[in-house]
Amino acid sequence: MTKTPMIQARDVHKRFGTLEVLKGISLEVEKGDVVALIGPSGSGKSTFLRCLNHLETIDRGHIAIEGETLATTDAAGICHYTQNADVRRISSKMGMVFQHFNLFPHLTVMENIIEAPRTVKRISYDEIVPKAEELLRKVGLLNKKGSYPSQLSGGQKQRVGIARALAMEPDLMLFDEPTSALDPELTGEVLRAMRQLAEERMTMLVVTHEMNFARDVSTRVVFMDQGEIVESGSASEIFSAPQHARTRAFLEHML
Amino acid sequence: MNYILEIIGPLLDGTIVTLQVFVITLLISLPLGLALALIRVSGLRFASTLVSGYIWLMRGTPLMLQMLFVYFALPFVPVIGVRLPDFPAAIVAFALNYAAYFAEIFRSGIQSVDRGQYEAAHALGMNYTQTMRRIILPQVVKRIIPPVSNETITLVKDTSLIYVLAMNDLLRAARGIVQRDFTTMPFTVAAAFYLLMTLVLTWGFHRLEKHYAVYEG
Numbered sequence: 001m002t003k004t005p006m007i008q009a010r011d012v013h014k015r016f017g018t019l020e021v022l023k024g025i026s027l028e029v030e031k032g033d034v035v036a037l038i039g040p041s042g043s044g045k046s047t048f049l050r051c052l053n054h055l056e057t058i059d060r061g062h063i064a065i066e067g068e069t070l071a072t073t074d075a076a077g078i079c080h081y082t083q084n085a086d087v088r089r090i091s092s093k094m095g096m097v098f099q100h101f102n103l104f105p106h107l108t109v110m111e112n113i114i115e116a117p118r119t120v121k122r123i124s125y126d127e128i129v130p131k132a133e134e135l136l137r138k139v140g141l142l143n144k145k146g147s148y149p150s151q152l153s154g155g156q157k158q159r160v161g162i163a164r165a166l167a168m169e170p171d172l173m174l175f176d177e178p179t180s181a182l183d184p185e186l187t188g189e190v191l192r193a194m195r196q197l198a199e200e201r202m203t204m205l206v207v208t209h210e211m212n213f214a215r216d217v218s219t220r221v222v223f224m225d226q227g228e229i230v231e232s233g234s235a236s237e238i239f240s241a242p243q244h245a246r247t248r249a250f251l252e253h254m255l
Numbered sequence: 256m257n258y259i260l261e262i263i264g265p266l267l268d269g270t271i272v273t274l275q276v277f278v279i280t281l282l283i284s285l286p287l288g289l290a291l292a293l294i295r296v297s298g299l300r301f302a303s304t305l306v307s308g309y310i311w312l313m314r315g316t317p318l319m320l321q322m323l324f325v326y327f328a329l330p331f332v333p334v335i336g337v338r339l340p341d342f343p344a345a346i347v348a349f350a351l352n353y354a355a356y357f358a359e360i361f362r363s364g365i366q367s368v369d370r371g372q373y374e375a376a377h378a379l380g381m382n383y384t385q386t387m388r389r390i391i392l393p394q395v396v397k398r399i400i401p402p403v404s405n406e407t408i409t410l411v412k413d414t415s416l417i418y419v420l421a422m423n424d425l426l427r428a429a430r431g432i433v434q435r436d437f438t439t440m441p442f443t444v445a446a447a448f449y450l451l452m453t454l455v456l457t458w459g460f461h462r463l464e465k466h467y468a469v470y471e472g
Contacts, residue, residue: 088377088382092380096375105471106397107470148471150472
């Protein structure tokens with residue numbers, strides 16, 4: 001019996017104007033995988049991640065999440081998305097953590113977390129608050145539940161971002177350079193929260209420049225450059241014995 | 256002093272007319288302006304162009320002319336022609352005019368909200384209406400308080416234009432007494448009334464700003 005992959009992307013193309021950012025990306029992520037997507041700036045890794053939950057639309061290719069088709073391309077090469085309500089439903093299977101946090105500044109930490117469960121899933125206040133408190137305890141920020149995002153440090157903001165995404169009970173988590181906007185001394189606390197999530201067998205796709213995280217936590221590393229996947233393999237394969245010159249050059253530069 | 260007490264009655268009557276025009280105009284033009292702004296940012300090309308044309312028309316001609324048009328010319332316009340009494344005519348002109356200004360204020364507020372807010376809402380599964388109502392518009396309110404306060408204070412004074420429809424607002428009441436009694440004292444009292452009204456508004460908007468100051472951004 002074949003398992004349905006959590007993420008199935010086939011031949012995904014995306015261009016911004018004349019610039020082709022994704023030149024046919026194919027990737028499958030299985031349940032429980034922690035995939036680190038690495039590569040130089042401008043390699044298209046963030047764009048690819050954003051295509052998966054419809055923050056960008058693809059021009060060609062096929063994307064399915066847990067077997068449900070988000071976008072597909074017909075024989076004539078025309079890309080079709082499923083209808084809006086289904087796009088939203090499929091997207092909401094994925095939690096997203098942003099480079100710039102994108103917390104809601106007018107809401108407290110607690111309100112940030114319970115907003116979507118309340119308005120989208122119609123979960124009652126009494127039911128969601130204990131769950132939100134549990135999530136905040138997990139990321140070590142229960143004492144900040146009444147604070148506004150502007151009163152938090154970058155690392156705290158990102159941990160709220162993770163808790164907010166988890167409150168929707170996603171089946172997998174997408175991380176778009178979650179530590180890139182942080183001061184170096186604040187990345188540790190965010191990576192710890194992510195590591196803990198990985199230990200709980202959450203399926204994760206992480207765009208990152210944190211090579212240590214990629215090496216120590218991920219079950220698979222995917223190296224992208226110039227809109228293509230150059231190579232992928234286990235962390236030890238990629239870090240100890242990279243096959244391609246471009247991968248070697250990149251790793252030498254990063255480590 | 257006795258004289259002031261003597262004229263204060265008719266001036267207060269005028270103030271009530273002024274306040275009626277002010278309050279009703281706000282109650283109509285704020286929601287209407289918000290609706291127009293939402294159409295403009297909706298991405299519906301045709302509707303958006305139509306709204307742009309409307310805003311151009313309303314900001315591009317004098318409010319007094321618009322009021323005269325509604326009162327004197329509208330009855331003769333085919334199809335939509337309707338004869339309005341002076342008070343409703345004034346309200347229609349004021350509400351339509353101020354809605355155009357408010358629409359631009361709302362639009363600038365909506366467009367000043369970071370794209371990341373929409374993306375976060377989308378990633379959390381919120382639809383457009385939920386995103387606007389729960390995430391974007393609450394942030395817009397904070398940002399537009401200063402320009403809305405400006406417009407609102409202007410409106411208090413613009414209400415004096417209704418004198419052209421022979422309505423007895425505060426300023427026309429004052430002018431009537433000036434012409435009758437050959438003294439400019441009523442003007443001074445009227446000025447004090449206007450200042451009092453704008454003082455209350457300034458204080459109110461200040462309170463509102465403080466209320467929203469609990470969060471940054």
